[in-house]
Amino acid sequence: MRSLVQLNITMGNLQAYNVKLICADIGEIDCSTPMGKVQMQIIGAIAEWEREIIVQRTKEGLDARKARGAKLGRKKRDDIPLDTVATLRMSGCSWNVISRDLKIPKATLVRRRYEVEELISKRSKKEVPE
Structure with missing residues (x-):
């Protein structure tokens, strides 16, 4: 106290x-x-x-x-298969399902959601015929 x-x-x-x-x-x-x-x-x-x-x-x-230039906080995991996560998200899987299937904590996946969304966005642009 x-x-x-x-x-x-x-x-x-x-x-x-x-x-x-x-x-x-x-x-x-x-x-x-x-x-x-x-x-x-x-x-x-x-x-x-x-x-x-x-x-x-x-x-x-x-x-x-x-x-002094030190980076503070937790190190970013580099073993997350973002391509796989993006594919699963595009197929409609929830974060819970992806977390369970890939054995990666949901919080870790959600923390990287912007990168996953960027991959999905890039894929969607490629799939649209011009």
Whole structure:
């Protein structure tokens, strides 16, 4: 939990159900006392700050990699038989059927749908007599 708002909601729920909070390294924190409340607020504030720092550093790291020319994200699979997929799509097969028959995840196929549609479009243009 990295938000003070969420922490306060959770602590209220714990108190409503009379649940004690026991931390392994701190021990029991009694959130019904002023001292327990301030402890939780300090812990929550540090956690929220830490989360924001992690997000900032991650963004900076990704930006630095992009600036160096690194390609981010998943590598494009080069073993997808796009011609076969296009042929199956032209024959009316659904993505689910193609996925099952070719043993390729549907999400992988759908991610490449623009390439498949381009192949279908090129084939359709060739089939139309001029």
